[in-house]
């Protein structure tokens with residue numbers, strides 16, 4: 375068996391491996407948890423019960439192949455991860471899954487969305503770390519140790535915020551967190567991730583081992599949630615007040631008063647420059663020209679380790695999309711952002 379096939383097989387094995395509930399100290403078996411409600415938000419934007427999702431290519435081959443895998447996947451597996459036991463998956467997120475309970479401007483609900491996206495990222499990084507450790511046994515690759523250190527440090531950082539969010543959810547005291555929700559024009563795109571903007575660079579060009587010692591912990595980490603609901607889309611942004619993220623605040627403010635075209639470009643920038651875990655409707659994906667996709671893949675590969683707040687790109691995935699009726703009537707978010 376060649377090395378690629380072995381890596382592929384290892385990934386599948388790890389992906390399907392039994393995992394345990396991520397909530398608190400719960401030790402029950404984890405089921406497949408959807409990052410957004412399957413029978414609500416995800417099904418509404420699906421086509422024949424399918425959605426488009428990006429799957430990162432093998433981390434060892436990014437330079438050669440770019441990130442090539444856009445996949446159309448069934449709704450049962452789309453935008454999901456082995457996150458919580460049956461009980462927590464149902465009860466913990468009930469307030470944001472029950473239609474009559476949902477209040478997108480309520481800190482408890484904003485925290486639940488952010489918490490689920492954060493757990494997803496921790497799980498995904500954990501699986502990647504296991505994969506790298508397995509690959510390191512197969513090939514003597516010089517990148518294995520720095521990649522593995524990167525994942526470990528990322529998981530440690532996100533776990534800090536996971537525990538802080540958990541205790542806020544349990545005590546119902548959200549005073550340590552800043553959250554803001556804004557309405558944006560409806561677009562069939564879902565994102566729910568923690569994001570580190572800035573301060574990952576190595577400003578003094580220290581040798582890797584030296585820089586590692588100076589790494590900050592915890593790092594300012596923001597929570598980004600974007601999803602369509604009824605006739606609008608919503609952007610919930612937040613962060614821990616002890617580790618504030620000005621980039622997120624500025625982004626919320628800009629999106630709150632911008633018009634369609636600017637908002638679509640901002641969403642495109644997020645996907646092109648900063649994220650790898652999102653899902654969109656096949657209809658929206660088909661409107662992105664092949665040439666734009668090709669440029670996107672190239673830019674994504676180039677920027678994969680860049681987290682600078684000032685990154686810019688000319689690429690606009692949504693430049694040619696047909697404005698829907700819902701987009702046309704959008705006249706800007708009318709609540710003030712503090």
Ligand SMILES: [Zn+2]
Nearest residue numbers: 395400459462
């Ligand atoms: Zn549980």
